[in-house]
Amino acid sequence: MSFTYKNHVLAVAAALTVSACSFGPSGEAPAMPSPEHYGAKAQPSRTVTAAGVAQTFDVGATATPGWWRLYRSDALDALVDEGLRNSPSLAATQRTLAAAQEQLRAQVGASTLPSIDSAVQVERARTAVVPGLGPEQVQYNFFAGQIFTHYTFDLFGQTRYTNSASAARVHVQEFELDASRRALAANIVASVINVAALDRQIALTERLADVSNAVATDDAQRFSLGSASRAQMLESKQDAASIAALLPPLRQQRACAVHALAVLIGRTPDNAPNVPNLDALALPTQVPVAVPSDLLRSRPDIQAADAAVKAAAADVGAATAQLYPSLSLTASMGRGGFSWPAVFSGAGGLWALGAGLSQPIFHGGALFAQRRASIDAYDAAVLHYKSTVLSAFQDVANSLAALDNDAQTLAAADMAADAARVAFDDAASRHRMGSLPASATHASESRYLNAQIGAVRAAGQRMSDTAALFQAMGELPAGRQSTASTQ
Template sequence: MSFTCKTSVAAAVAALAMSACSFGPSGEPPAMPSPGHYGAAAQPSKTVAAGGVAQTFDVGAAPVPQWWRLYRSDALDAFVDEGLRNSPTLAATQRTLASAREELRAQIGASTLPSIDGAAQVERARTPIVPGLGPEQVQYNFFAGQIFTHYTFDLFGQTRYMNSASAARVNVQAFELEASRRALTANIVGTAINVAALDRQIALTERLVVVSDDAANEDQQRYTLGSASRAQALESKQSAAAIAATLPSLRQQRACAIHALAVLMGRTPDDAPSVPELESLSLPQHLPVAVPSDLLRSRPDIEAADAAVKAAAADVGAATAQMFPSLSLTASMGRGGFNWPAVTSGAGALWAIGAGLSQPIFHGGALFAQRRASVDAYDAAVLHYKATVLSAFQDVANSLAALDNDAQTLASSDEAAVAARAAFEDTASRQRIGSLPSTARQASESRYLNAQIAAVRAAGQRMSDTAALFQSMGELPAAPQSAASAQ
């Protein structure tokens, strides 16, 4: 075997070995800690009983896909179904994802399969007149038809890496769509609960305003008769006005919330739905709490960050592979001639075949800079993944702590409301038999109404935080379709 032949064989073996190597990171997400519990303190197995319900934390349970149905409200179910069906924002995200998938199919088809094109040419030409050189002019026809093909061999995996990066970025969009869908659901449920709580608060505040006005009017009459001081009359008037001033704020909050709910459902604000009463909603009693290792697979934001790491790793491979040779093959065949008999005869055959090998030699350091940039982008994607996971842990920890504290707040508020009601009923009974003035009954009713408002606020917050916990758990059974499966 000659030296040249030995060199060629060695080069071929080296090329095959290099093509078998990975030019980029594996794309696997970094290992993350698996804490024993999410918060600074271990979460309890259940909350205290409040409103007749003690919520249980089912550690290790799978997420509930349609968790909003646990509130047992047909109206709430209809709100979510309509929002998922009619939201223009969600629909736009879905169409963007569909477009990205089609572009990925086009990229893979164009880069991994040979391209074949056809061309036909029909021409009638006339040569210029050159005196003394043959005929004064020549007119002729030309006919040709050819098929061209081109293929670039992916020797070092640049095309494969580029397609993998694009597929991973489509997966990022798919998981972001899932995150948007879950966020829309949680926003609809939370906004509907907020409107229901505000409706109840407004009704209680309106009654409180009536009671305060009655007390102020009575104190004014007593001042006129000389049985009460002017300071007491003015103080009662000031108190009634202060309570009345809270109503416009509550109504404004309610208007903003109901308008937001209409838009979330894909409606105009003037077509806002009727919201069910807060008391008609059932508080979910069993709440799934995924272990940290399962949370990494159930939350779409973490899955999106994982896909971004894979895309960045593939970019490193593509940036490395572009430094190596590229081999292309071209071929064409057809027929041509100056008349149809010539085109169809053996003399009309046209064909060509060729190969080209290119190797980057000097690009002013651009290729090395591009590779360093892709490595830095990969490191940034890894760090973003870590930050996303830590933020998810924090989200769950906050939700668990909120529900525990919400239950305690509601329990105390309910206890205060029960005591205030008993005191009001006792005062009202004594006032009816004449042993207490009507002002005592009004003051007692005001305290009872304020206690009820606090309890309603606490109950609404507990329901909203329950929805937040369901959202933070993700959804294992409904993982979005990956780009690879869409090919």
């Protein structure tokens, strides 16, 4: 058994020039399917026209950096820029990454280069001696100065694997920072759109409440004159109260949304920013749709999962390499003596050289268990990568379907609002000519206002879902061309 073990060690040592990659997986991300289209059905080349705009899906186009500028609102751009500049949560993530980078530099320097230390010792001592052989106590001084160096050879790549794993985990944090930055921009855009839509809904609902109150007042007067029934009077009063009850929740939603927006851009809620009007936001008409192969490179969450696979693969290599021998060299030199003249004399020289070879023999199965654990962790990282890619495909598929459906919803809502507006104009005109009572005009205006509220909701949802698609597309790293553009 001993002879076999020695032969094994010698064979491995003779193969030091061979790469240690065989100690662990390659770390390459697993191959993923490249679907012809993201959703269950192929997305259309463009949406239906709604509010005068039809969005075109530019398949194969690269993601747009600073995509929020496509809304063509200087106020929105300023809020996003302020958030990216002042967000404390984003700044904390940046400092955490900076700390991880410095720790990696320290680890690489400490593990790949020899360590050199110096020590100076000055000592005043008293020593007892055997009685009768001299003075009972001897006092003396001792002076010494030395330089020590130590270096461990990375024979089987354990240090290299460990450093590679740490570097990959720093890359994970870099991609997570990018994901946080992009998520912050998307959240700011979504918040601005939400507040702008709520402002419009509140204004329309306030007008709807005024109309309902006017109807209730009119029916109350008619009831007192005997020209309206009690049931009609109570129904009008109930409708007015129900519409008035819609306003506090809308105002609460608006307050929460604007407070959240203030915090996103690094302000206190009492210093909430002004939000542009919904009409000041232009819907982007050209929407890029990256091909799946580009999506794998443009999404920071996928890139983070890929880096995690590389880190886990390196961990397997490190866990395997620690089963093999380790060689260390130590050396020291300096001067020492019991007096300063002796320190600097020829007899004061101190030096030492040493080498140590260690080989794990028995650790209660801990080393093999650690290797099995690292293999399981690698398998989990691969599966997490696959799950992340599939979720990314799902995000894009959902966003594409949402934009198509949003356009249809808005088109129908606009049609209803246009019809209600024409009906209201006709009713108002007939009322002015005395051929229609005020109650009929109020009822027509209420239908028109409700139709407008539905159209505002649909328009806001369309803008928000457009931002979600831009977010889902990610952004290709600088200098990397789209796969589709090279075909």
